[in-house]
Amino acid sequence: MTIKRFPTYLREMQEQIEGYAKDYGLDFFPILYEVLDYKTMNEVAAYGGFPTRYPHWRFGMDYEQLSKSYEWGLSKIYEMVINTNPAYAYLLEGNSLTDQKIVMAHVCAHVDFFKNNYFFSKTDRKMIDGMANHASRVRRHMERHGQDVVEDFIDTCLSIENLIDPMSPYITRTRAPRSPGALEADEAQDNSGRLRAKGYMDSFINPPEYLEAQKKKREDEAKKAKRRFPEQPARDVMRFLIEHAPLEPWQRDCLEIVRDEAYYFAPQAMTKIMNEGWASYWHSKILTQKALTAAEVIDYADANAGVLATAPGRLNPYKLGVELLRNIEDRWNRGQFGKEWDECDSMDLKRNWDRRTGLGMKRLFEVRKLYNDITFIDEFFTLEFCIDQKFYAFGFQERSGNWEIMSRDFKKVKDQLLKQLTNRGQPVIVVEDGNFENRSELLLRHVHEGTDLDGGQTRDTLRNVSKLWTRPVSLLTRIDNKGKLLRCEDGTLSERNAEYPP
Amino acid sequence: MSQKIDLDHGRFRQIIRGKIKQNLRKYISQGEMIGRKGKDTVSIPLPSVDIPRFKHGDKxxxxxxxxxxxxxxxxxQEQDGDQPGKQASDRPGDHLLDIEISIQELAEIMGEELALPRIQPKGTEKIVAFKDKYSGIRTTGPESLRHFRRTYRQAMRRQxxxxxxxxxxxxxxPIREDKRYRSWRTVPLPQSNAVIIYMIDVSGSMGDEQKEIVRIESFWLDTWLRSQYHGIESRYIIHDAMAKEVDRDTFFKTRESGGTMISSAYKLCAKMIADEYPSETWNIYPFHFSDGDNWSVDDTHTCVELLKKDILPFVNLFAYGQVESPYGSGQFIKDLTEHFxxxxxxxxxEIKGKDAIMDSIKEFLGKGK
Structure with a gap:
């Protein structure tokens, strides 16, 4: 990568745009722009926006696809920005000045979002260094153990990179075990299931046999709980494997690297709609209200329309995000919220509802701070919005072999939308038992929420998990409404019926 | 300008090569791959190489x-993107990836798969073909290649x-982690001259299918030999009862009718060698394809004489490929075997059909001459 000096006219443009953005109240990390030619742009994009990643063929694959798609004129990367402090953003060399203006405004809002949205608050803002460190660690392993071996192993790790617990940085899943002292105190206070009784009734209400039975029951329970491993089903399968799979130190290190990066990128997937909506909202506001000259209006409108275009059977997060944010702004400006609004049944009244509360902008900034895509849609995707924006749910029609519009019913649309955002659209897989059937086999369970797993991929992935665990691995899931237990032993797969849910 | 991504991209291409190797026969016998003018790359569909993950089924x-x-x-049904239009099923590897690859590279893959030996160049000027170049620094290596200054610099940095x-x-x-070693790469420098003389029988008995087979086979032979020699020359001769030299395009397209005098082609070939390609400095490869039906026993006799006197002493290899044809007697190959x-x-x-092309190529080039 050659470092080109950032041209003066772009620097001036940056100062101007950032000035406007700050006036509107956006609050962002310092932004460093780099102008890249399309080849370098594709390279950086293949590396997820980072200048250095560990060596792996899939970056090469992404690069080839990006380059081809660019050469054939199918797609072009206008802009890229990464979540670091200072934030790095890339501009494509040869873009028109209008385009660069849009990109800069867009980037300001992205960086504002990175800085202020709660779900980015736990990410490493020095991830450029983080990624470079990962790269040198992997390189070192490759030099010691051979490139093929390490790369193969990383393939295996990447195969489960979606099996993390994206909410875990923000909540406590498992309470710290109570101290043994407290437990004993409990014991002393209430010895073994004694029912409360007055002294003279005690020998009748709590006869010795009963107490004995109670004590045994509790011991059994305690034993059972102890035997359960993990005690609670573990959402973070990667972490479970890091902690418990019999791995070589370098293997464990690779798995940790892949997991770290998965957690770093997770918030982006959790806030795609909001983040892109927020950026689109601000680029259009800044440009149309401040930054555009008369000569640029048509070019701007063209580019903006491209960003917000919708196609049948595809959800454009930019479009959904920006429209919903504008809807929120409008509602809070006109006081369309609160108990009175919620309870109003008259469409006519609602349509002309205007309390001149003027809280729109304030509300927008709150939303960008506290919400992620799921809570955002759940709270603000209303019936009126759904109708107004012509949303529909689609599905695969077996009869015709086509994808068809299934429904325009508000509830169905919203359910579908929430479903596909849940867990970033990934299936939830948990570690159910690390000592399955007392043979140190691993039992995973698919938490079935209405959608079966993709069969072929599931089998290949299961093979990879069993490579990590080195002992047979089973997966409990449901296929066509029947419980199935898939088992992989030494690379061979078997399948049998099983109880689901267990 | 070299980019970091080049290494990863190279790895990806390597994986692709492996995939292609597995399905090579299928690609090789596809005729449409060749004969495209001005295009030296082809696009072939490959089973996806992407990493499997637990995912929701599409439907x-x-x-x-x-x-x-x-x-x-x-x-x-026909849309890109993740959902509509992608025909989902639970067979693995049914997502196809379109891969562009140069024909040159495909020929190399073929060479690897068939275990074709690298051809030993002949000629008096056997210039050194390989050269080692020290080009980088690694953290592992033999002590004799330790880079003193880099090692100490690293140690100082660490301290x-x-x-x-x-x-x-x-x-x-310095401790073990500080040590830096020189690393090298081997640069091959091939240097030799080669000419391929293709001869094809275009008499009435060679049908379209036979022509297709010859076309595909000679295409791959040509490509493989090109990958072995720089600046290779090709000459094309067609013959029925008469022989004439033609350009590449005509060679593959002509269909004539009439009798067959194989000797006419051999005469022309011998003349070509004598006039233009002195055998001391040239590697010469005549290839002849026919359905094995010659006009007369006398002519066959002439052919054998020509081969013995005017062709074989000068060439690296003389290859004769006989395509099975419903009309031909297939006698010629027997005569050749008898004499040589x-x-x-x-x-x-003997090339029995399209599927036998790979084996035939192996027979021709397997000796590494």
Whole structure:
């Protein structure tokens, strides 16, 4: 990568745009722009926006696809920005000045979002260094153990990179075990299931046999709980494997690297709609209200329309995000919220509802701070919005072999939308038992929420998990409404019926 | 300009090569790959090499869209993107990836798969073909290649970082992790001249299918030999009862009718060698394809004489490929075997059909001459 000096006219443009953005109240990390030619742009994009990643063929694959798609004129990367402090953003060399203006405004809002949205608050803002460190660690392993071996192993790790617990940085899943002292105190206070009784009734209400039975029951329970491993089903399968799979130190290190990066990128997937909506909202506001000259209006409108275009059977997060944010702004400006609004049944009244509360902008900034895509849609995707924006749910029609519009019913649309955002659209897989059937086999369970797993991929992935665990691995899931237990032993797969849910 | 991505991209291409190797026969016998003018790359569909993950199946999942349309309206089958249009099924590897690859590279893959030996160049000027170049630094290597300065620089850097470096008493002790070694790469420098003379029988008995087979086979032979020699020359001769030299395009397209005098082609070939390609400096490869039906026993006799006197002494290899044809007698290959069975320079191969092309190529080139 050659470092080109950032041209003066772009620097001036940056100062101007950032000035406007700050006036509107956006609050962002310092932004460093780099102008890249399309080849370098594709390279950086293949590396997820980072200048250095560990060596792996899939970056090469992404690069080839990006380059081809660019050469054939199918797609072009206008802009890229990464979540670091200072934030790095890339501009494509040869873009028109209008385009660069849009990109800069867009980037300001992205960086504002990175800085202020709660779900980015736990990410490493020095991830450029983080990624470079990962790269040198992997390189070192490759030099010691051979490139093929390490790369193969990383393939295996990447195969489960979606099996993390994206909410875990923000909540406590498992309470710290109570101290043994407290437990004993409990014991002393209430010895073994004694029912409360007055002294003279005690020998009748709590006869010795009963107490004995109670004590045994509790011991059994305690034993059972102890035997359960993990005690609670573990959402973070990667972490479970890091902690418990019999791995070589370098293997464990690779798995940790892949997991770290998965957690770093997770918030982006959790806030795609909001983040892109927020950026689109601000680029259009800044440009149309401040930054555009008369000569640029048509070019701007063209580019903006491209960003917000919708196609049948595809959800454009930019479009959904920006429209919903504008809807929120409008509602809070006109006081369309609160108990009175919620309870109003008259469409006519609602349509002309205007309390001149003027809280729109304030509300927008709150939303960008506290919400992620799921809570955002759940709270603000209303019936009126759904109708107004012509949303529909689609599905695969077996009869015709086509994808068809299934429904325009508000509830169905919203359910579908929430479903596909849940867990970033990934299936939830948990570690159910690390000592399955007392043979140190691993039992995973698919938490079935209405959608079966993709069969072929599931089998290949299961093979990879069993490579990590080195002992047979089973997966409990449901296929066509029947419980199935898939088992992989030494690379061979078997399948049998099983109880689901267990 | 070299980019970091080049390494990863190279790895990806390597994986692709492996995939292609597995399905090579299928690609090789596809005729449409060749004969495209001005295009030296082909696009072939490959089973996806992407990493498997636990994912939702497509069909039950559905999605949300925005825009016009009534309930029941089709969203079409032919769309890109993750959902509509992708025919989902649970067979692995049914997502196809279109890969562009140069024909040159494909020929190399073929060479690897068939275990074709690298051809030994002949000629008096056997210039050194390989050269080692020291081009980089690694963290592993033999002690004899240790890079003294880099090693100590690294050690110093580490000691400064650890706070154990004292400028007043600058003692630097490298540990294993500090050691740096020179690394090298081997650069091949091939240098030799080669000419291929293709001869094809275009008499009435060679049908379209036979022509197709010859076309595909000679295409791959040509490509493989090109990958072995720089600046290779090709000459094309067609013959029925008469022989004439033509350009590449005509060679593959002509269909004539009439009798067959193989000797006419051999005469022309011998003349070509004598006039233009002195055997001391040229590697010469005549290839002849026919359905094995010659006009007369006398002519066959002439052919054998020509081969013995005017062709074989000068060439690296004389290859004869006989395509099975419903009309031909297939006699010629027997005559050749009878006369040249113990001659290493003559290779014959019977090509039964498209599927046999790979084996035939192997027979021709397997000796590495």
């Amino acid at each position: 039950q999942q559905g999605g949300v869209g925005q825009g016009q349309g009534d309930v029941g309206d089709s969203l079409g 400064i970082a650890m706070g154990t470096y004292d400028p007043k008493n600058p003692v630097i002790v 069975d113990d001659d290493e320079r003559v290779v014959t191969s």
